[in-house]
Amino acid sequence: MESLLASPSVYRASFPCASSASRSPSRARLAVTPAGAGARARARSLLRCGAKDSILEELAQDDMVNAVELAQWENGKSINDIAASQGIRIRRHCRPNVPLKEIEEELGAPRNILEKIIWDKEVEVAEGHAKKPLKEVIEAAGQAPPARDFYGALASAFKRNGMPALIAEVKKASPSRGVLRENFNPVEIAQAYEKNGAACLSILTDEKYFQGSFENLAKVRKSGVKCPLLCKEFVIDKWQIYYARSQGADAILLIAAVLPDLDIKYFLRICKELGMTALIEVHDEREMERVLNISGVQLIGINNRSLETFVVDTSNTKMLLDMHGDTIREKGILVVGESGLFNPDDVAYVQNAGVSAVLVGESLVKQDDPGRAIAGLFGKELLH
Numbered sequence: 612m613e614s615l616l617a618s619p620s621v622y623r624a625s626f627p628c629a630s631s632a633s634r635s636p637s638r639a640r641l642a643v644t645p646a647g648a649g650a651r652a653r654a655r656s657l658l659r660c661g662a663k664d665s666i667l668e669e670l671a672q673d674d675m676v677n678a679v680e681l682a683q684w685e686n687g688k689s690i691n692d693i694a695a696s697q698g699i700r701i702r703r704h705c706r707p708n709v710p711l712k713e714i715e716e717e718l719g720a721p722r723n724i725l726e727k728i729i730w731d732k733e734v735e736v737a738e739g740h741a742k743k744p745l746k747e748v749i750e751a752a753g754q755a756p757p758a759r760d761f762y763g764a765l766a767s768a769f770k771r772n773g774m775p776a777l778i779a780e781v782k783k784a785s786p787s788r789g790v791l792r793e794n795f796n797p798v799e800i801a802q803a804y805e806k807n808g809a810a811c812l813s814i815l816t817d818e819k820y821f822q823g824s825f826e827n828l829a830k831v832r833k834s835g836v837k838c839p840l841l842c843k844e845f846v847i848d849k850w851q852i853y854y855a856r857s858q859g860a861d862a863i864l865l866i867a868a869v870l871p872d873l874d875i876k877y878f879l880r881i882c883k884e885l886g887m888t889a890l891i892e893v894h895d896e897r898e899m900e901r902v903l904n905i906s907g908v909q910l911i912g913i914n915n916r917s918l919e920t921f922v923v924d925t926s927n928t929k930m931l932l933d934m935h936g937d938t939i940r941e942k943g944i945l946v947v948g949e950s951g952l953f954n955p956d957d958v959a960y961v962q963n964a965g966v967s968a969v970l971v972g973e974s975l976v977k978q979d980d981p982g983r984a985i986a987g988l989f990g991k992e993l994l995h
C-alpha cells in the first residue's frame with residue numbers, strides 16, 4: 612500500500628483547479644485539491660529547491676500518465692481545463708475554505724445539480740481530511756477484512772439466473788424524487804434484498820442529497836450481510852476510496868461525467884491495490900469512448916438518468932450498447948444498466964440490449980416489502 616503513497620501526492624500537486632488566485636502555472640500547480648495538504652507541502656518543498664523537474668520526472672516515469680496530459684500540465688492547464696478538453700462539463704471550485712458566495716461571484720452559480728453536489732463534496736472531503744488525515748484512513752483501510760469479489764458475484768448471478776444480476780440499492784431519498792421511504796432501516800432493507808436474491812448491494816453514503824451515510828454502509832457490513840457492497844458516492848478524491856474501504860465497501864462508483872481520465876486511471880489503481888472493484892459510470896457516447904480507452908476497466912454502468920437534467924431514458928443503454936457492444940464483449944467488461952427500471956419489461960429491454968446486471972433503487976425501496984418487490988421486478992424469484 613505504501614507504494615501508492617508516493618505517486619498520489621505528486622499527482623495531486625500536478626492537477627490544480629483553475630482560480631484567479633492560481634493563474635500562473637507554477638502557482639496554479641500549488642493550488643491543489645482540498646485533499647492535497649500533504650501534497651502541497653511536498654510540492655512546495657520540491658519547488659523551493661528548484662526541483663520542479665523532479666516532479667515532472669516522476670510523472671513522466673509513471674505509466675498511467677500519457678504524453679498529452681503531461682504536456683497539458685506543463686502548459687499550466689488547470690484541472691477544469693483538462694476536464695473540459697475531455698468533454699467534462701462539471702467544474703470544480705477547488706477552494707473548500709472559501710464561502711460559496713465568493714466562489715459563485717467568480718464562477719457563477721453551479722450549472723446543474725451534479726455540479727452543485729460536487730462543489731459541496733469538495734467542502735465535505737476537506738472536512739473529512741481535517742477530521743481523519745489520509746494516513747490514518749489508509750491504515751484503517753489496510754486493517755479492514757478483505758474486500759469481497761463484487762465483479763465475480765455479478766458474473767455468477769448472471770450465469771445462475773439467466774437474467775441480469777441485481778445490484779439492489781439502499782436509497783432513502785434522491786434529488787430527483789425527494790424522500791422515497793420514510794420508515795428507512797438500511798440493515799433491514801439490505802437483509803431483505805439479500806434474502807430475495809440480490810447479488811450485490813449499493814449503499815448511498817451521500818448525506819446532503821440522498822440522506823445516506825457511511826454509518827449505514829458500516830452497519831450493513833457488520834450486520835452479517837454477505838453480498839459485496841458498492842459505496843455509492845461522488846468520488847473526487849482518493850481519501851474517499853480509502854475511507855469507503857475502511858467502512859466495509861467492496862466496490863466504489865467512479866463517474867466519468869465528473870472525473871478526467873487521469874483521475875479514473877489513478878483511482879482504478881488504488882482500487883486494485885485495495886482489492887476493490889470500480890463501477891465506472893457513463894451516460895453518453897463521449898464518456899463511453901473515454902472509458903473504453905482506459906485499461907483495467909472491468910465494470911461499466913450505463914446510467915439511464917442524466918445526472919444534469921434528471922431525464923430518464925432506458926433507450927440510452929441500448930443506444931450505447933448498439934454502438935460499443937462488440938468492443939465491450941471483446942474486453943470482457945460487464946455492463947450494468949442503471950436507473951429507471953420498474954418492471955419485467957424494463958429488465959428484459961436492457962437485457963436484450965446486452966447488460967449483465969442492473970442497478971435498481973426507487974422501484975424496490977418504495978414498496979412496502981422491498982425484498983419481495985424483487986420478484987415483481989424480474990417477473991420471477993431470483994436464485995441465490
Ligand SMILES: O=C(O)c1ccccc1NCC(=O)[C@H](O)[C@H](O)COP(=O)(O)O
Pocket residue numbers: 724725780782785786787788914916918921949950951952970971972973974
Ligand atoms: O437518483 C437521482 O435523483 C440522482 C440525482 C443526481 C445524481 C445521481 C442520482 N442517482 C444516482 C443513481 O444513479 C441511482 O440512484 C441508481 O442508478 C438507481 O436508480 P433508480 O432505480 O432510478 O432509483
